[in-house]
Amino acid sequence: MVICNPPNSPDEGMTMTAGRLEPLVPPENFAVVEGGIYRSALPIPANFGFLETLGLRSVVYLCHEPYPSSNCEFLASRGIRLFQFGIQGGKEPSAIMREHAITRGLKVLLDVRNHPVLVHCKRGKHRTGCLVGCFRKLQSWCISSVFEEYQMYAAAKVRPSDLMFINGFDVSVMGLYILAIMYRFHCCNSHSRRLKF
Amino acid sequence: MVICNPPNSPDEGMTMTAGRLEPLVPPENFAVVEGGIYRSALPIPANFGFLETLGLRSVVYLCHEPYPSSNCEFLASRGIRLFQFGIQGGKEPSAIMREHAITRGLKVLLDVRNHPVLVHCKRGKHRTGCLVGCFRKLQSWCISSVFEEYQMYAAAKVRPSDLMFINGFDVSVMGLYILAIMYRFHCCNSHSRRLKF
Numbered sequence: 001m002v003i004c005n006p007p008n009s010p011d012e013g014m015t016m017t018a019g020r021l022e023p024l025v026p027p028e029n030f031a032v033v034e035g036g037i038y039r040s041a042l043p044i045p046a047n048f049g050f051l052e053t054l055g056l057r058s059v060v061y062l063c064h065e066p067y068p069s070s071n072c073e074f075l076a077s078r079g080i081r082l083f084q085f086g087i088q089g090g091k092e093p094s095a096i097m098r099e100h101a102i103t104r105g106l107k108v109l110l111d112v113r114n115h116p117v118l119v120h121c122k123r124g125k126h127r128t129g130c131l132v133g134c135f136r137k138l139q140s141w142c143i144s145s146v147f148e149e150y151q152m153y154a155a156a157k158v159r160p161s162d163l164m165f166i167n168g169f170d171v172s173v174m175g176l177y178i179l180a181i182m183y184r185f186h187c188c189n190s191h192s193r194r195l196k197f
Numbered sequence: 198m199v200i201c202n203p204p205n206s207p208d209e210g211m212t213m214t215a216g217r218l219e220p221l222v223p224p225e226n227f228a229v230v231e232g233g234i235y236r237s238a239l240p241i242p243a244n245f246g247f248l249e250t251l252g253l254r255s256v257v258y259l260c261h262e263p264y265p266s267s268n269c270e271f272l273a274s275r276g277i278r279l280f281q282f283g284i285q286g287g288k289e290p291s292a293i294m295r296e297h298a299i300t301r302g303l304k305v306l307l308d309v310r311n312h313p314v315l316v317h318c319k320r321g322k323h324r325t326g327c328l329v330g331c332f333r334k335l336q337s338w339c340i341s342s343v344f345e346e347y348q349m350y351a352a353a354k355v356r357p358s359d360l361m362f363i364n365g366f367d368v369s370v371m372g373l374y375i376l377a378i379m380y381r382f383h384c385c386n387s388h389s390r391r392l393k394f
Contacts, residue, residue, distance in 0.1 A: 023339035030342070035232025050338075141247075142220035145227070152349055 024050040029124030029153055033132055036115030039153075041124035048074050051118070056080045058114040060105050062087050062127040083108050087127045091159055098130070098165060105131045106138065107177055125154040126162050133166035138174060143167060221247040226321030226350055230329055233312030236350075238321035245271050248315070253277045255311040257302050259284050259324040280305050284324045288356055295327070295362060302328045303335065304374055322351040323359050330363035335371060340364060 027040035027047040043051060051074070059075060061067055064086035075082055085101035087093050108114050109131075121127035129150040136146045146166060151158050224237035224244040239260075240248060248271070256272060258264055261283035272279055282298035284290050305311050306328075318324035326347040333343045343363060348355050
């Protein structure tokens with residue numbers, strides 16, 4: 001079984017029910033964005049066994065609604081930090097609020113001290129798709145590939161306003177933040193290769 | 198830009214054309230399977246700039262056809278090792294040949310000395326989908342989530358024979374191989390966490 005950190009015992013990360021190993025159930029729309037960055041829909045309790053195998057250090061939650069109490073309990077019991085940057089769920093969320101939330105979400109993703117990190121909204125389609133889309137722009141992906149990935153998760157629910165937002169998002173606003181991280185990790189003759197730029 | 202290894206200069210990994218930085222073009226159907234494992238359709242020369250940013254150590258190619266000469270040249274120039282385990286491209290490939298190829302492909306994926314590794318066939322749908330599906334079974338994913346991921350990449354081209362193959366694939370045949378790798382890396386009080394089990 002491939003997970004982020006080797007388990008201490010062969011069975012760690014599996015759900016044990018009545019002495020039997022149960023298969024792991026990833027959240028809906030789950031995928032790996034990069035090593036240490038995951039995306040999905042809102043996890044339900046049936047997914048907690050799977051999430052344990054990821055060894056998460058943090059979660060970025062992009063909805064306005066309070067985080068479900070069962071999810072709060074799961075995170076608290078595993079020492080996982082929750083970052084909530086709420087974006088309205090409709091087709092036309094406030095532009096300023098969305099840009100603010102996406103920028104803050106990107107900062108969390110870029111800082112490997114938060115990894116492994118799971119990004120999710122409710123269905124893992126639109127708000128999560130916007131954040132991942134902007135992240136891909138930071139990675140210099142061409143815009144058609146960014147849109148193709150967005151569409152793969154949004155399926156029949158593609159929102160033109162999301163595509164316009166991703167296309168118009170100015171990644172240069174992240175420049176100073178990236179420089180600050182690079183300085184923090186690389187200025188003092190540190191040869192650690194923790195920062196994945 | 199997030200890549201596997203930090204570049205030596207800020208522009209490394211970007212395609213420079215006439216003094217201008219060009220956006221990176223991932224291959225069709227590109228995705229991250231796990232940290233260090235990627236999947237896609239057959240890369241074309243326009244994708245080579247992107248592939249460079251992944252710092253690939255190996256490629257698993259699942260077609261019978263000879264590897265295109267431009268791709269061979271790219272791999273050779275970057276010291277990337279090619280593993281070719283050919284499976285026929287039709288709807289009903291030979292069962293024995295497919296099982297043999299998938300088993301050999303899994304062995305390459307499981308050995309982190311081959312990472313970062315890119316798995317691809319022609320379109321990144323069926324043969325690649327089978328290999329990734331069996332890899333997910335090794336990760337103890339429930340079969341419905343394995344199928345959901347397969348369908349995301351196969352889109353309208355889902356092949357029932359592929360789903361039956363994945364469902365029937367006996368991951369226990371990998372048991373001895375996994376034990377051999379674990380023994381090799383962990384037997385001598387080595388505390389390296391290279392092996393991601």
